Amino acid sequence: MTMVLDDVVARESRHVLQTYRRNPVTFVRGEGVRLWDAEGREYLDLLSGIGVAALGHSHPALTRAITEQAQTLIHTSNLFYNPFQGQLAERLANLSGLQRAFFCNSGTEAVEACMKFARRYWHTRKEPRAEFIALEESFHGRTFGSLSVTSDEHYRVPFEPLLPTVKFVAVNDPAAIKAAVTASTAAVIAEPVQGEGGIRPLTPAFASAMAEACAKTGTLLIADEVQSGLGRTGYPFYFAALGLKPHLVAVGKALGGGVPIGAAIVSQEVADTISFGDHGSTYGGNLLACRAGLCVLDELVGGGVLAHVARVGRHFEQRLKSIAAKHAFVKEVRGKGLMWGLQLDRDAAPVVPAALAQGVVVNRTSETVVRLLPPLVITEAEVDDALGRLDAALDAVGAAA
Numbered sequence: 001m002t003m004v005l006d007d008v009v010a011r012e013s014r015h016v017l018q019t020y021r022r023n024p025v026t027f028v029r030g031e032g033v034r035l036w037d038a039e040g041r042e043y044l045d046l047l048s049g050i051g052v053a054a055l056g057h058s059h060p061a062l063t064r065a066i067t068e069q070a071q072t073l074i075h076t077s078n079l080f081y082n083p084f085q086g087q088l089a090e091r092l093a094n095l096s097g098l099q100r101a102f103f104c105n106s107g108t109e110a111v112e113a114c115m116k117f118a119r120r121y122w123h124t125r126k127e128p129r130a131e132f133i134a135l136e137e138s139f140h141g142r143t144f145g146s147l148s149v150t151s152d153e154h155y156r157v158p159f160e161p162l163l164p165t166v167k168f169v170a171v172n173d174p175a176a177i178k179a180a181v182t183a184s185t186a187a188v189i190a191e192p193v194q195g196e197g198g199i200r201p202l203t204p205a206f207a208s209a210m211a212e213a214c215a216k217t218g219t220l221l222i223a224d225e226v227q228s229g230l231g232r233t234g235y236p237f238y239f240a241a242l243g244l245k246p247h248l249v250a251v252g253k254a255l256g257g258g259v260p261i262g263a264a265i266v267s268q269e270v271a272d273t274i275s276f277g278d279h280g281s282t283y284g285g286n287l288l289a290c291r292a293g294l295c296v297l298d299e300l301v302g303g304g305v306l307a308h309v310a311r312v313g314r315h316f317e318q319r320l321k322s323i324a325a326k327h328a329f330v331k332e333v334r335g336k337g338l339m340w341g342l343q344l345d346r347d348a349a350p351v352v353p354a355a356l357a358q359g360v361v362v363n364r365t366s367e368t369v370v371r372l373l374p375p376l377v378i379t380e381a382e383v384d385d386a387l388g389r390l391d392a393a394l395d396a397v398g399a400a401a
């Protein structure tokens with residue numbers, strides 16, 4: 001390790017709570033899809049800080065918006081009107097077809113808000129329904145509510161007891177979801193493309209069975225689009241591609257392009273059951289975060305990023321599939337747009353350092369999956385370069401096995 005890294009690691013290991021197993025790299029600068037570490041080495045970023053830096057790093061418009069807002073006014077709290085929250089809520093309403101947004105600071109808070117609003121809906125209707133149905137392989141966040149609908153035992157067990165009213169259903173099993181949802185279910189929560197669970201899009205057959213089960217019983221549907229939403233799949237929201245009409249949608253990650261912001265977007269029918277004081281956040285949707293959100297949505301829609309993802313996503317898919325076909329230990333390629341997973345027949349952990357050695361940033365999820373979430377602005381030439389490096393990393397992993 002070098003001097004800079006040694007110093008960083010030593011200080012963190014003394015004073016930062018050790019909840020993260022970090023890769024031995026300190027990134028200090030970024031531009032577009034490129035990152036530089038403290039030693040000046042350049043990398044291509046196929047992870048975007050886990051799906052956050054949708055516009056890439058140091059995007060000129062986002063940098064300008066944040067700088068200007070920081071020089072004007074950063075935060076006032078939700079005790080006062082905010083010149084940007086209504087604008088951002090209006091844009092999210094236009095993109096989602098749902099009327100109203102509640103702003104928070106992260107994905108888990110967005111899920112938490114959706115779960116509280118679902119409970120509040122049934123409470124207001126004087127038909128208290130407590131039960132949530134979630135899917136196996138799901139990931140919705142680390143706070144107690146979100147963790148309660150997250151399936152992975154590894155995340156759950158040390159913190160039990162969690163919410164007692166959660167049932168898990170096998171993903172992409174239409175009969176199972178139909179059997180599970182009843183007139184006591186408050187809400188079904190699902191990621192239209194499961195992210196941490198290994199990049200698993202819901203099948204249209206499962207989505208329609210889920211929609212039918214919800215419609216039949218009056219159950220609310222919560223779409224967790226924290227990872228899959230806002231352009232990642234080439235659609236504003238992947239629920240629309242599946243023909244779903246959720247009552248509540250959770251967003252986060254890409255919304256601020258790196259500035260923390262999340263939102264629960266809800267239908268007017270749900271909104272009508274919520275009262276003043278039911279939920280709140282000191283920071284949620286402050287001026288700085290909303291300016292960032294407005295800039296990201298500007299670029300996504302007016303700036304042509306969505307259309308770009310649809311195009312470059314097809315190129316990414318073709319290149320990735322042809323590379324995957326060369327490596328016998330890659331069993332399946334799953335994803336949409338610029339959200340991809342390589343299912344390996346083994347632990348994917350060695351791929352991450354091998355990729356870093358080739359100058360490309362990727363991630364392992366669900367133990368055996370290599371996850372790729374590049375900035376949405378990646379060009380075809382950058383895709384070729386980055387996937388060429390991943391190919392070399394897979395060669396190295398294959399040779400070492």
Ligand SMILES: Cc1ncc(COP(=O)(O)O)c(C=O)c1O
Nearest residue numbers: 106107108139140141195226227
């Ligand atoms: C689908 C989904 N929901 C919720 C979350 C939690 O978001 P955060 O880490 O911002 O709390 C994540 C994070 O990976 C996610 O992928």
